Amino acid sequence: MIEKLGFDNKLVSLFLECVTSVRYRITHADDSYIYCQADKETTLKVISMLHVYEKALGQKLNAAKSSVFFSSNMLQEVRNDICDTLQFHEADENTTYLGLPSILGSNKNDVLGYLKDRMQKGIEGYDKKLLYKVGKKYS
Known part of the structure; x- marks a missing residue:
């Protein structure tokens, strides 16, 4: 699962x-x-x-x-x-x-899905911040 x-x-x-x-x-x-x-x-x-x-x-x-x-x-x-x-x-x-x-009870999919979404959003936000800093440094 x-x-x-x-x-x-x-x-x-x-x-x-x-x-x-x-x-x-x-x-x-x-x-x-x-x-x-x-x-x-x-x-x-x-x-x-x-x-x-x-x-x-x-x-x-x-x-x-x-x-x-x-x-x-x-x-x-x-x-x-x-x-x-x-x-x-x-x-x-x-x-x-x-x-x-x-x-975690019977709603494991809901909780783990929520965690996965939060982690993906966090990674995406980190990537954007990193790219922003790199772009700022070289512009």
Whole structure:
């Protein structure tokens, strides 16, 4: 489906590699996504990594603005345990990120088509700006 929208095969392969495991989840912290196993040991490693992240940035992570995404077949008990450990809330189907749905449901074509159009317009705008600068420099 993604290939039909015109995305590059390498990007499609990378995307599919990320989403083929049903046991992975995504969290985001200050515009960052972390893909990892949904288990206690990995959750503790994520906490450790986030502490390093906080030290490097010199600012504290806002847990109230951070969320965790789970695959649909993840047991609720595991979800609760991970959310409690991280002190993040669980994202639901109404959660958005940068104005787009964070969880793609049956409307994947609409969302991915919208992304493709935005990317193409951005590239076209960048090309026009670049050509304008080149033309200005040589005129």
